[in-house]
Amino acid sequence: MTDTRNDEQLQEQAKALFDNSVEELDAATLSRLNQGRHRALEELQRPGLVTWSRWAPAGGVVAVAVVAAVLINGPGGEVTMNGAVATSDFEMLLEADSLEMLEDLEFYSLLDAVDEEADGNVG
Amino acid sequence: MNASVGVFAVSCTREPSTGARALQREQQLNRFLAEIERRALRIAEIALRDRDEALDLVQEAMIKLVRNYSDRDEGEWAPLFYRILQNGIRDWHRRQKVRNRVMVWFGKGTAADDDYDLTAQAPDPAGRSPETEVQTHEALRRLEDSVHELPARQREAFMLRTFEGLDVAGTATAMGCSQGSVKTHYSRAVHTLREKLGDHWS
CATH class of the missing domain: 1.10.10.10 (Winged helix-like DNA-binding domain superfamily/Winged helix DNA-binding domain)
Incomplete structure (x- = not known):
């Protein structure tokens, strides 16, 4: 009971402090937020927006399927990674908001290489 | 007389035109983003400990929301917006991790959290x-x-x-x-x- 009250008190205090910090954001920051919002709203005026959003899911599935085939089979048709790594990568790729990651495959290849290198050094 | 009344009634009950609907949607999005942007910035800033990076991520999330989900029901926008933002924060941390490792390899140290000075970020009393x-x-x-x-x-x-x-x-x-x-x-x-x-x- 006391724990519950303490938890509620903590949440209320945390919320009050957070809200206070939000209210005290400086004018320069607010201006940048305002500019960012208007830049985002300009997306509504872009021609072809509807066409892209209509085909994006299908395109994304095709792209993920291609990447999956490459990752699992490798260029020479061999298995190049274990199941756990493949599953986590697919989950990440399948997130609707992360389709942009397909454009960063080179970076994520580097990331994997770095992880493997680090593991090798430790072992 | 009756015909003109009928035309008037039809014109009053007609659905808004495509242009009017687009304008209405833009106004709704503007209101939503204006309402959420400051809290989103502070949330991103606490996660990243860097205001400039947080501003970039919030703007990116706003653009993605408008580009991909502007046709969704207004009630879905907040969870979708924060999903985009949280994905951006996670990607940022992953990139930062690699960057720090590379910096260590080249002997340049790491971008430590200590660089973040809350007092400097704080507004005037x-x-x-x-x-x-x-x-x-x-x-x-x-x-x-x-x-x-x-x-x-x-x-x-x-x-x-x-x-x-x-x-x-x-x-x-x-x-x-x-x-x-x-x-x-x-x-x-x-x-x-x-x-x-x-x-x-x-």
Whole structure:
């Protein structure tokens, strides 16, 4: 009971402090937020927006399927990674908001290489 | 006479034109983003400890929301927006991890959290005594440090539920997990924070 009250008190205090910090954001920051919002709203005026959003899911599935085939089979048709790594990568790729990651495959290849290198050094 | 009344009645009940609907949608999005942007910035800033990076991520999330989800129901926007933002924060941390490793290899040290100076980021005092101002900033610093040190999923759950005020279902959508997971992460986060902040917050 006391724990519950303490938890509620903590949440209320945390919320009050957070809200206070939000209210005290400086004018320069607010201006940048305002500019960012208007830049985002300009997306509504872009021609072809509807066409892209209509085909994006299908395109994304095709792209993920291609990447999956490459990752699992490798260029020479061999298995190049274990199941756990493949599953986590697919989950990440399948997130609707992360389709942009397909454009960063080179970076994520580097990331994997770095992880493997680090593991090798430790072992 | 009757015909003209009929035409008038039809014109009054007609659906808004495509242009009017587009304008209405733009106004709705503008209101939504204006309402959410400041809290989103602070949430991103606490996670990243860098205001400029947080501003970039918030703008990116706004663009993606408008580009991909502007046709969704208005009630879905907040969870979707925060899902985009949280994905951006996770990607940022992954990139930062690699960048720090590379910097260590080249002997240039790491971009430490210590570089983040909350006092420098703080706005000017507004009508409060210096003592109160110092106490508030100190409490905020402790809170931000403690929240930042939480495991990523607990931090997400706590900030989305407490700071943004999303319900469990909305938080689950934003985090891309089940409602049960949200409850677990949130409960653990509150427990940890209470242990860390208890002495100062009782």
